[in-house]
Amino acid sequence: MIKRPKGTYDIIGEDAPFWHHFENKAKESARVFGFEEIRTPILERTELFKRSVGDETDIVQKEMYTFDDKGNRSMTLRPEGTAPVVRAFLENNLMSLGLPQKLFYMGPMFRYEKPQTGRYRQFHQFGVEIIGSSSSKADVEIIWQAKYLIESLHLHNYKFQVNHLGCSSDRLEYKKALKAYYKDHYDSLCDDCKVRYENNILRLLDCKNPHDVALKEKAPKLTEFLCDQCSAEYMTIKKQLGQLSIDYEENPFLVRGLDYYTGMVFEVKYPFSDTVLDILGGGRYDHVISELGGKDIPAVGYACGIERILSIMKEEEVEINIKPLSEIFVLGMGEEAEPYVIKIVRFLRRKGISVEHDLMGRGLRTQMKYASKIGARFTIIIGDEEINNGIYVVKDMETGNQTSVESSWIENYILDKLEE
Ligand SMILES: [Zn+2]
Ligand SMILES: [Zn+2]
Numbered sequence: 001m002i003k004r005p006k007g008t009y010d011i012i013g014e015d016a017p018f019w020h021h022f023e024n025k026a027k028e029s030a031r032v033f034g035f036e037e038i039r040t041p042i043l044e045r046t047e048l049f050k051r052s053v054g055d056e057t058d059i060v061q062k063e064m065y066t067f068d069d070k071g072n073r074s075m076t077l078r079p080e081g082t083a084p085v086v087r088a089f090l091e092n093n094l095m096s097l098g099l100p101q102k103l104f105y106m107g108p109m110f111r112y113e114k115p116q117t118g119r120y121r122q123f124h125q126f127g128v129e130i131i132g133s134s135s136s137k138a139d140v141e142i143i144w145q146a147k148y149l150i151e152s153l154h155l156h157n158y159k160f161q162v163n164h165l166g167c168s169s170d171r172l173e174y175k176k177a178l179k180a181y182y183k184d185h186y187d188s189l190c191d192d193c194k195v196r197y198e199n200n201i202l203r204l205l206d207c208k209n210p211h212d213v214a215l216k217e218k219a220p221k222l223t224e225f226l227c228d229q230c231s232a233e234y235m236t237i238k239k240q241l242g243q244l245s246i247d248y249e250e251n252p253f254l255v256r257g258l259d260y261y262t263g264m265v266f267e268v269k270y271p272f273s274d275t276v277l278d279i280l281g282g283g284r285y286d287h288v289i290s291e292l293g294g295k296d297i298p299a300v301g302y303a304c305g306i307e308r309i310l311s312i313m314k315e316e317e318v319e320i321n322i323k324p325l326s327e328i329f330v331l332g333m334g335e336e337a338e339p340y341v342i343k344i345v346r347f348l349r350r351k352g353i354s355v356e357h358d359l360m361g362r363g364l365r366t367q368m369k370y371a372s373k374i375g376a377r378f379t380i381i382i383g384d385e386e387i388n389n390g391i392y393v394v395k396d397m398e399t400g401n402q403t404s405v406e407s408s409w410i411e412n413y414i415l416d417k418l419e420e
Contacts, residue, residue: 044084054258082127095132095294134286167230182215279312356376378394
């Protein structure tokens with residue numbers, strides 16, 4: 001038997017309604033804040049991610065599904081959603097439609113990571129982007145929208161963490177200070193961090209190695225290196241969050257794993273079994289658009305991991321509205337009943353009611369079993385006797401009560417019952 005690829009999974013059975021629930025809430029939260037959907041290809045040119053996500057990031061270095069196509073072009077299955085959105089923004093000249101462009105996306109992403117609980121090689125993200133505004137109001141709008149989404153999913157133990165990465169000269173100073181600090185500890189760093197020390201020292205702050213985590217506590221903090229303008233901007237953002245009663249923690253070591261962030265960054269943490277998950281994260285990326293060949297246009301956005309949010313929803317037993325697959329089952333006994341069955345099925349389906357009938361040539365008892373398995377609320381029974389007398393039996397599947405209904409009145413009877 002052919003098995004699915006490692007790190008992927010099938011969405012089957014009772015999982016599908018959870019996905020629908022999330023997708024509906026996500027779309028609704030986007031609508032309320034005025035975001036329009038954008039769908040980009042899953043496949044992009046490799047260069048797109050090298051130039052935006054950053055050559056030195058783990059994503060580009062180790063995790064991308066990259067291959068040459070038959071035309072010898074290097075292609076990559078998208079590892080994240082922002083770069084494709086920016087590419088589409090430029091390619092379709094969305095700027096001509098006016099700024100800001102407020103866009104959302106939802107779909108599969110691909111990263112070649114070691115599979116572990118809750119982490120997949122094909123995973124799904126929902127994300128929003130505001131392109132064209134440098135105002136701190138746009139930063140706040142993104143966080144506000146994120147909070148709205150999380151609340152609408154009835155998740156309450158979330159914690160927002162924010163930080164400000166400063167402008168490029170602030171970061172340059174900060175990197176120097178970090179280098180000086182870690183120089184004395186270089187030999188004790190993990191192997192990954194030794195490489196990060198040379199290539200991208202900010203990433204050292206993301207290390208999960210316990211020794212390096214402890215070492216970080218005494219490291220210089222980014223916020224100490226913000227220039228007056230960046231400091232003021234960060235203050236404004238925090239003030240506006242306060243006005244909206246959005247609680248947050250400041251985390252001066254929050255840098256996020258991608259190279260493209262500038263200015264405000266944030267994450268949402270959520271306790272899950274004995275760990276804490278990052279369920280959502282983003283920030284300002286003011287240079288990505290010019291990096292990809294556009295004008296100098298500021299932007300801010302976030303992405304959230306749908307699989308993680310769904311695991312939390314299940315663990316916290318968040319109630320979602322699961323409709324039964326079919327409301328009505330029309331049970332016919334024998335060939336004779338078939339035209340009568342089809343007549344009712346056809347009538348009810350045209351009214352938009354979900355109706356099933358037997359497709360297997362089964363007898364009374366197995367049809368009844370099936371009706372109860374699919375969660376039908378009522379089963380209409382049509383046999384010889386019923387046809388001869390013009391009376392059908394309707395069984396309420398919940399109570400087991402059976403009612404005789406005249407065949408000419410059956411459709412109205414069902415419509416009335418479903419409205420009760
Ligand atoms: Zn600055
Ligand atoms: Zn490390």
